[in-house]
Amino acid sequence: xxxxxxKLNDGQLVEIITIGDEILIGQIVDTNSAWMAKELxxxxxxxxxxxxxxxxxxxxxxxxDMAFKRADIILVTGGLxxxxxxxxxxTLCKYFHTKMIFNQEVIDNINELFADRPNVLNELTYGxxxxxxxxxxxxxxxxxxxxxxxxxxxxxLVSMPGVPSEMMWIMSNEIMPRLKAHFSTPAxxxxxxxxxxxxxxxxxxxxxxxxxxxxxFIRLAYLPxxxxxxxxxxxxxxxxxxxxxxxxxxxxxxxxxxxxxxxAEEDASEEVIIGKLLKEKGLRLATAESCTGxxxxxxxxxxxxxxxxxxxxxxxxxxxVKEKVxxxxxxxxxxxxxxxxxxxxxxxxxxxxxxxxxxAVSVSGIAGPxxxxxxxxxxxxxxxxCTQTDMISRRFQFGHLRNINIxxxxxxxxxxxxxxxxxxxx
Amino acid sequence: xxxxxxKLNDGQLVEIITIGDEILIGQIVDTNSAWMAKELxxxxxxxxxxxxxxxxxxxxxxxxDMAFKRADIILVTGGLxxxxxxxxxxTLCKYFHTKMIFNQEVIDNINELFADRPNVLNELTYGxxxxxxxxxxxxxxxxxxxxxxxxxxxxxLVSMPGVPSEMMWIMSNEIMPRLKAHFSTPAxxxxxxxxxxxxxxxxxxxxxxxxxxxxxFIRLAYLPxxxxxxxxxxxxxxxxxxxxxxxxxxxxxxxxxxxxxxxAEEDASEEVIIGKLLKEKGLRLATAESCTGxxxxxxxxxxxxxxxxxxxxxxxxxxxVKEKVxxxxxxxxxxxxxxxxxxxxxxxxxxxxxxxxxxAVSVSGIAGPxxxxxxxxxxxxxxxxCTQTDMISRRFQFGHLRNINIxxxxxxxxxxxxxxxxxxxx
Numbered sequence: 001x002x003x004x005x006x007k008l009n010d011g012q013l014v015e016i017i018t019i020g021d022e023i024l025i026g027q028i029v030d031t032n033s034a035w036m037a038k039e040l041x042x043x044x045x046x047x048x049x050x051x052x053x054x055x056x057x058x059x060x061x062x063x064x065d066m067a068f069k070r071a072d073i074i075l076v077t078g079g080l081x082x083x084x085x086x087x088x089x090x091t092l093c094k095y096f097h098t099k100m101i102f103n104q105e106v107i108d109n110i111n112e113l114f115a116d117r118p119n120v121l122n123e124l125t126y127g128x129x130x131x132x133x134x135x136x137x138x139x140x141x142x143x144x145x146x147x148x149x150x151x152x153x154x155x156x157l158v159s160m161p162g163v164p165s166e167m168m169w170i171m172s173n174e175i176m177p178r179l180k181a182h183f184s185t186p187a188x189x190x191x192x193x194x195x196x197x198x199x200x201x202x203x204x205x206x207x208x209x210x211x212x213x214x215x216x217f218i219r220l221a222y223l224p225x226x227x228x229x230x231x232x233x234x235x236x237x238x239x240x241x242x243x244x245x246x247x248x249x250x251x252x253x254x255x256x257x258x259x260x261x262x263x264a265e266e267d268a269s270e271e272v273i274i275g276k277l278l279k280e281k282g283l284r285l286a287t288a289e290s291c292t293g294x295x296x297x298x299x300x301x302x303x304x305x306x307x308x309x310x311x312x313x314x315x316x317x318x319x320x321v322k323e324k325v326x327x328x329x330x331x332x333x334x335x336x337x338x339x340x341x342x343x344x345x346x347x348x349x350x351x352x353x354x355x356x357x358x359x360a361v362s363v364s365g366i367a368g369p370x371x372x373x374x375x376x377x378x379x380x381x382x383x384x385x386c387t388q389t390d391m392i393s394r395r396f397q398f399g400h401l402r403n404i405n406i407x408x409x410x411x412x413x414x415x416x417x418x419x420x421x422x423x424x425x426x
Numbered sequence: 427x428x429x430x431x432x433k434l435n436d437g438q439l440v441e442i443i444t445i446g447d448e449i450l451i452g453q454i455v456d457t458n459s460a461w462m463a464k465e466l467x468x469x470x471x472x473x474x475x476x477x478x479x480x481x482x483x484x485x486x487x488x489x490x491d492m493a494f495k496r497a498d499i500i501l502v503t504g505g506l507x508x509x510x511x512x513x514x515x516x517t518l519c520k521y522f523h524t525k526m527i528f529n530q531e532v533i534d535n536i537n538e539l540f541a542d543r544p545n546v547l548n549e550l551t552y553g554x555x556x557x558x559x560x561x562x563x564x565x566x567x568x569x570x571x572x573x574x575x576x577x578x579x580x581x582x583l584v585s586m587p588g589v590p591s592e593m594m595w596i597m598s599n600e601i602m603p604r605l606k607a608h609f610s611t612p613a614x615x616x617x618x619x620x621x622x623x624x625x626x627x628x629x630x631x632x633x634x635x636x637x638x639x640x641x642x643f644i645r646l647a648y649l650p651x652x653x654x655x656x657x658x659x660x661x662x663x664x665x666x667x668x669x670x671x672x673x674x675x676x677x678x679x680x681x682x683x684x685x686x687x688x689x690a691e692e693d694a695s696e697e698v699i700i701g702k703l704l705k706e707k708g709l710r711l712a713t714a715e716s717c718t719g720x721x722x723x724x725x726x727x728x729x730x731x732x733x734x735x736x737x738x739x740x741x742x743x744x745x746x747v748k749e750k751v752x753x754x755x756x757x758x759x760x761x762x763x764x765x766x767x768x769x770x771x772x773x774x775x776x777x778x779x780x781x782x783x784x785x786a787v788s789v790s791g792i793a794g795p796x797x798x799x800x801x802x803x804x805x806x807x808x809x810x811x812c813t814q815t816d817m818i819s820r821r822f823q824f825g826h827l828r829n830i831n832i833x834x835x836x837x838x839x840x841x842x843x844x845x846x847x848x849x850x851x852x
Contacts, residue, residue, distance in 0.1 A: 022649045024473040025616070026464025027658065027693065029457050033478070038452025047450040048485065050478035052459070055647075059474065066492070082627040084637065085647045124627045144627070163650065165827050190451070201508040201550045201570070211510065221481075221511045223448045224589070230453065267453065287741075293727025294720030297741045301719025304795050304828055306743075313741035314751070315713075315723045321738040321781050325751065355747050369730050401591050402730055 012183045014045045015071035017063050018052040019078035019088050020162060032077050032167055039171055043180055044188045045073070055079055060091045064157065072155050073179065078162030080145035082124035089132065089148070092159055096150055098134035106131065106146045109139040138174050142166040147174065156182070187240035191247045192267035193231045193254055196415050200224045203231075210253055215246060227408045228263070228270075263415060270414040271299045277418060278309035278359070281425055285417065286357035287313040288326055288347040290338065291365040291381060295410050311355045316347065326350035339364050339376050341393050344384035348393075352386055359421065361385045361413045365396075367405045381409045385416040390424050392416060438609045440471050441497035443489050444478040445504035445514050446588060458503050458593050465597055469606055470614045471499070481505050486517045490583065498581050499605065504588030506571035508550035515558065515574070518585055522576055524560035532557065532572045535565040564600050568592040573600065582608070613666035617673045618693035619657045619680055622841050626650045629657075636679055641672060653834045654689070654696075689841060696840040697725045703844060704735035704785070707851055711843065712783035713739040714752055714773040716764065717791040717807060721836050737781045742773065752776035765790050765802050767819050770810040774819075778812055785847065787811045787839045791822075793831045807835045811842040813850050818842060 016036055022028045033050045040047060048070050053059040060079075067074045079088030093100055106129040128144045131137050135148035143166040150157045156179075160170050195203060200222050204211075211220055217237055223230035233250060237243040255262065264273045278285055287296045297313035300306055316322040319338055323330050327350040328343055336342045347362035365381030372378035378400050384393035396412055398405045442462055448454045459476045466473060474496050479485040486505075493500045505514030519526060532555035540547050554570045557563050561574035569592040576583040582605075586596050621629060626648050630637075637646055643663055649656035659676060663669040681688065690699045704711055713722045723739035726732055740751050745764055748754040753776040754769055762768045773788035791807025798804035804826050810819035822838055824831045 021647055021660075022656075022658070023460065024463055024476065025467045025658075025660075026460045026462070026473075027618075027649060027656065028651070029455065029460040030476075031455050034449065034452045034455040036452070037450055041451045047452075048480070049489070050450065050456075050476075052476035054474070063475070081648060081650070083630045083648045085645070122627055122631050124630050165652075165825070165830055192453075201548055204509045204550055205548050219511070221447055222507060222509045223453055224507070225454070230448075232448070232451075232453065234447075234451075289720075292724075293732070293736075294715075294723030294739055294741065295727075297720030297743075298718075298724040301721075301741075301743065302829060302832070306719070310719075310743050312743040312747040312751075313720055313739070315720065315727075315739035315741065317723075317727065317733055317736050317738040318781075324782075325738075325740070325780060354751060355744075356750075399591070403728060404591055406728070 012045050012073060012179075013048045013071040014040055014073045014075060015048055015067040016050045017060075017067060017074060017076045018050065018162070019055060019060060019076065020052070021054045021085070023052050024054050032162060032164055035164070035168060036075060036077075036171060039176060041188075041190070043176065045179070045183075055085055055087055057087060057091045057094070060088065061095050064092075064095055068152065068155060068157075072183070074155070074157040075175070076157060076159040077167055080159065080161045082127055082144065088159055089130075092135075092148065092150070092157070093132045096132065096134055096152070098132045100130040101133045103129050103131045103137055103146070105137065105139060109141070109146070110144050113141070113144070138170070140166060140170055141173070142169040149178075187237055187243055189235050189240070189243050189247055190267065191233045191251060191265070193251070193258075193265050194263040194270075194273075195229045195231055195258060195261050196227065196263040196411070198229065198258075198261050200229050203229055206257060207231075207254075210250075210257060214250065217243075218247065218250065226404050227411045230267070232267075263418065270411060271303050274414050274417055275300065275303050275306055275309060277421055281421055283358040283421065284309055284311050286311045286351045286355035286360045287413075288351035288360065288362040289313060289315045290317060290322070290347070290363060291367040292363045292406055292409050292413070293317065293367075295406050296361065296363070296413050299410055311357045314351055314354070322347060326354065337376070339366055339380055339382055341382055341384070341395070344382040345386070345391065345393055348384040348386040348391070352388070359385065359387055359417060361417055363409050363413055365398075365405070365409060367409075368400050368402045379405055381405065381412075383409065383413055383416055385413070385420045387420060387424055390420060392420055438471050438499060438605075439474045439497040440466055440499045440501060441474055441493040442476045443486075443493060443500060443502045444476065444588070445481060445486060445502065446478075447480045447511070449478050450480050458588060458590055461590070461594060462501060462503075462597060465602060467614070467616070469602065471605070471609075481511050481513055483513060483517050483520070486514065487521050490518075490521055494578065494581060494583075498609075500581070500583040501601070502583060502585040503593055506585065506587045508553060508570065514585055515556075518561075518574065518576070518583070519558045522558065522560055522578070524558045526556040527559045529555050529557045529563055529572070531563065531565060535567070535572070536570050539567070539570070564596070566592060566596060567599070568595040575604075613663055613669055615661050615666070615669050615673055616693065617659045617677060617691070619677070619684070619691050620689040620696075620699075621655045621657055621684060621687050622653065622689040622837070624655065624684075624687050626655050629655055632683060633657075633680075636676075636683060640676065643669075644673065644676065652830050653837045656693070658693075689844065696837060697729050700840050700843055701726065701729050701732055701735060703847055707847060709784040709847065710735055710737050712737045712777045712781035712786045713839075714777035714786065714788040715739060715741045716743060716748070716773070716789060717793040718789045718832055718835050718839070719743065719793075721832050722787065722789070722839050725836055737783045740777050740780070748773060752780065763802070765792055765806055765808055767808055767810070767821070770808040771812070771817065771819055774810040774812040774817070778814070785811065785813050785843060787843055789835050789839055791824075791831070791835060793835075794826055794828045805831055807831065807838075809835065809839055809842055811839070811846045813846060816846060816850050818846055
């Protein structure tokens, strides 16, 4: 049962194999595969499977063997470190019936990389210069482990390091250009729409008629995350322009159905969307955070160039900080409690003034797992956004899981920032 | 080539299958598998493979078929939503040659769950009550999709929703207890040591003799992440107490070799380690963050109960905020620049005083990708920690990748907080 039979599997088929005991015991999360899948997808390659196996010869050999049955291209990450537990290179050598040879270019590359830090180099690092004879060797300009590229019956296997920054550099600069030159890929298009505030199944009912009328070459997926559903249309057609037109028409219909529930029409993160909006309107943001603990500020500033529209934040985890730095009145806290409309409004006004911003958002809530009361159970969150002339505050009731409450409060803060900006600049 | 032949594969073998197009196009990162792997591992189950396949019948059937060859237990997540793109339940029905029947308990569970939100319910939600006849049905107390448990020739397949909060609740409360009752698992032990500031290959050389002398039933892994190497010993022995003793002895030897480079001797995150230390010493932390943009505060407050030792933060993304809120002298910024020892020291002192804390950390740097100069290239970061009576400041030179620079600066801030606390309270 090959996935090639599915109507959407028109692109070159790729399998990603991730090697590492640390993933199989849950010590690290495999973020590489998602990043690679996204990059490959943009260029019309189709991922048929992601397989994670331990640093174990027989497991690696079996996974590679199976992957060659499913895919045209196998991208392997991990197991290339200089230490004893890493065996990917030796195992691939065995799989491809080749032997190790010494490669001077690897040494040259390592010497260049560490020109200013020669004390980091040692015999283990230099062991990286032993490479499989039958492979094409690609230099890794970000680390010591070279990339090996094997050809087998018109199929390709590439083995690269699992350190995310090295893998990303190698994929972007070496592997994607070679794969694109090697294969031609079909027209494929994704259109993502971010829908805020409608639960997945209610959304599905709202969209039933539209979804049933979608052309057969467009597939719809619902990707829920706390507080948000990403709707994704994926289409394949030989004619890219025609596909673009048709997806554009479907998008117009979606706008009519969903209206203001659409937070964005691109597959971008909320922080990128809000950043663009602030930049476009020439506004500068400040945040006053209690239960989100700096997560809104952190999320905003994870975007390069955010200093153009972000002034800063006061994380007021204690009431003392709310009073002293943000100017919240102790009497208000006494009367209404720290999680109240009155307090978030004073926090927002306070940070707007203190940090001399154009838009401010404030959050105070009970993230949990403790601290709830009957009147204000865990998950109760007040959020306020304000400008010099306008203010919106709202109470939310999220769930009982701390990190999800922090995420949902952050997302809701972004939605309210968008709301007040659009309201004020209409 | 079954992985059963490997000397470490003594536990019950588990394969995790994650179903969802959204993972294969890179729209979301699969964090479920790592969480499940960690939980299973703690109880001596061994993960042999993690497989991610699309919402496609033939791919799911093939993956399940292959997994039954490798593993005793198959845990499947995803593809159980109420919408058309989710087909896991139907596909498993076909795989196990059974048919759908109506299950009233599912409806009762859904009604109970949504007792206070009846407007969320609709016919799609109620469709969740159709379940495979041959499966044992386990109610999902956190969502609408029930869990199905299939037995096949003494092997088990469990299908559960992919929404992380639902999956976690189900695993902890329903699946792990049943698996532990069903299988007996061997003694297995992990000992993690976090090593700060020694690159992986230098560390490997430092440990060569010790590593070569390790008993055969203890395996060592190096898990590098930016600025840190996690060293993990994994051992299997029938006698758990004996294993514990031997690993304890190896740990003593490691301490002698690595000394103060050991940040912690547990598989805990840095924020948990720092949180414990602050709590134990009765100290309250404040942060003043420029290039880390609130990430230190966010990381600290992701831990439940952090309000006991965290006062708050000032994220001073603009110089104006550094001056106005933290009291940094404009003349100092003019003379030395915002990224300088003088400025981080004033930031740390300022936030210590403003937020009335016992320990403060401040960070100012150039996270990138832009903003570097010849003298202070991208990756230059100054960090200062201070108490009422002590102060340490240090310049770091990280790389050119924004998010890694933020992570490394955060980690270094944690290491310096630990350093000053241990120095001050000796």
